Amino acid sequence: MKDVVLRAEGLSLSFPGVLAFRAISFALHRREVLAIVGPSGCGKSSLFNVIAGLQAPSEGRVEVLGQPVAGATGHVGYMLQKDLLLPWRSVLDNVLLGLEIRGVKRAEAEARARALIEAYGLKGFEAAKPGTLSGGMRQRVAFMRTLAPDPEVVLLDEPFSALDFQTKLLLQREVQSIIRERAKSAILVTHDIGEAIVMADRVLVLSRRPGTIKSTHVIALPDAVRDPVEARRTPEFQAHFDAIWSDLDQPVEAAPR
């Protein structure tokens, strides 16, 4: 079948006194966008930390392109709700950050960064400081920074949740098409079921803490519908929405003890 880019096998993570998630296994294929939804506190961000190698799992393993992940080596791109742009660096220099860390030569790095900036609608803003940009543009720069080192897998942790609705829809479509175009794959954590459905090929629903995979939904929207707004009008969207919604647990805080 399609080639597997990332594989998680039997992942568990416990903090002292807290089991964050347990027994999580899945495979991510090339060009695939996998969404993860689950109640607040069920361990989604912790799962990303493990996948990115920032945190060792208590059990299980992660493989990227067949290689086991050992520590944070920049094997995945990581994007958060906060854009985390460095305010003292220009847009160009922010996009360059990952390449600098890799030790890529300045001329080559700059060519790559400029190409990205141009391709995705930020031309003319190379020298601007992040403080002068809108929230949507800043998040776009953050996405360019994530893409610049050319990671196989991009982890998106609620990347659009701080944006206004219109900007959010725009970026959802953009990010999705960029990932497909560049033959990458992505895992998207979101609280927005609609966002999960329009962006992802598959949606994993996690249970409340300790998070474990409760159900998997393969998203099938009519092929012609590319637009996130259009997609929301289809009966298929509604069916997926209802199915995922009924699988979602109450958040941890509200759970009876």
Place this chain on the structure above:
Amino acid sequence: MTPSRKWGGFSPALLAKQVLLVAGILAAWEWGVRSGVMAAYIYGQPSGIYAKARGLIASGELLTHTWVTAQEAVAGFLIGSTLGSLCGLLLWLSPGFAAVVRPVMIAINGVPKIALAPLIIVWFGIGMEAKIAIAAILTFIVSLIATFAGTREVDQDLIRLMRSLGASRFQTWRKVVAPATLPWIVSALRLNVGFALIGAVVGEYISAKEGLGYLVYFSGTLYDLNAVWTGIFALMALALVLDRCVTFIEQKARWA
């Protein structure tokens, strides 16, 4: 969250009010002494201070004293602030070492540093070096503590981001922690103008042959209050000039 500059810009209306305020205080003071409400030998007298200052300026003494104190304060400021900021930044590289020295830093910070002055006189003698050393120690500690506190305020998500990009601890330090701490370093510089002058003047109080601290202290023992005031005003002027210099550095060091 980020400390910022408090004073800025120039406004003639504001300046006029400031001049008026100072002139008002001086006039009330002069009147108080002339009418006999205040004793000149306890409070000094503006007209006397003016005469004294003219004399000290004409003889070149005031300039010499000011120049000596300025050199001591600036040298101490530069040494202390630079080393303090650098050490505060470097501590971030080794959380283990930072944990070990933290109690020591807290203890030293709790001691009135002036209490160390006699030790320094013993170690460095009574020359300019001792005054520079006192000013350097005061400013070192302020910069060290402010800078170290600044490094701990750096957004942990930024550090996670750097790690996820595969950055080493040193790369994270150089590309994120150090620049992000810059506002804290600069705000410590502003405090250090005052501390450097305190260091130099206290050193001169203890033992010196020249400097504004010497002028103030020595004139005080002679009950020459007008000379004391002249020295104090010269210190104020010096503080304002140094503060301006820091403002200049601040503007250069702005990153956003």
